Amino acid sequence: MRPAASKQQGFSLIEVLVAGFVITFGLVGMVLMQTYTQQDAFRAHQLSLAGLYAQDMQERLRANICYLSSLATTETDGSVTVDDTSVEELGNGQLSEWQVDHNLTARGWNSDLEYDSSELESSGYWEFELSITPPAPSRSATVQTLLIDYWEDGCTS
Numbered sequence: 001m002r003p004a005a006s007k008q009q010g011f012s013l014i015e016v017l018v019a020g021f022v023i024t025f026g027l028v029g030m031v032l033m034q035t036y037t038q039q040d041a042f043r044a045h046q047l048s049l050a051g052l053y054a055q056d057m058q059e060r061l062r063a064n065i066c067y068l069s070s071l072a073t074t075e076t077d078g079s080v081t082v083d084d085t086s087v088e089e090l091g092n093g094q095l096s097e098w099q100v101d102h103n104l105t106a107r108g109w110n111s112d113l114e115y116d117s118s119e120l121e122s123s124g125y126w127e128f129e130l131s132i133t134p135p136a137p138s139r140s141a142t143v144q145t146l147l148i149d150y151w152e153d154g155c156t157s
Helices: 013-063 065-070 084-102 118-123
Strands: 072-074 080-082 110-115 125-133 142-149
Touching: 013 065, 013 084, 013 125, 013 142, 065 072, 065 084, 065 142, 084 110, 118 125
Parallel strands: none
Antiparallel strands: 072 080, 110 125, 125 142
């Protein structure tokens, strides 16, 4: 009598190739996920730094609240007139010192500080817009609005 045909043992070549493809596809997905996670973490770090830098600039401007308030005059009709040139000079001076203190330019960060005098009368705050652009790979600017209280009567020492 003949022996019964034995069952095939092991894997066929096609099964090994399909398993290899599935494993490779999974590993590539994991590597891409890790890369995107690192990019997102770096972007979040840059946003945090931009927020801290903006907070520092706001504190620098707030430290000059007496000088800022002396540049504004409240008229009898309630309107406020501001010496815009002096405010811009103060802002540019603070911006230059701030950039040097944080070494921003050398590290590739760009920044600009803008002031709109029309906001003071309507809101009661000095309003500055600070735009901060981190270096590559993330080139989108973060714009922070800095609000500083307006003291109508100025300051006394």
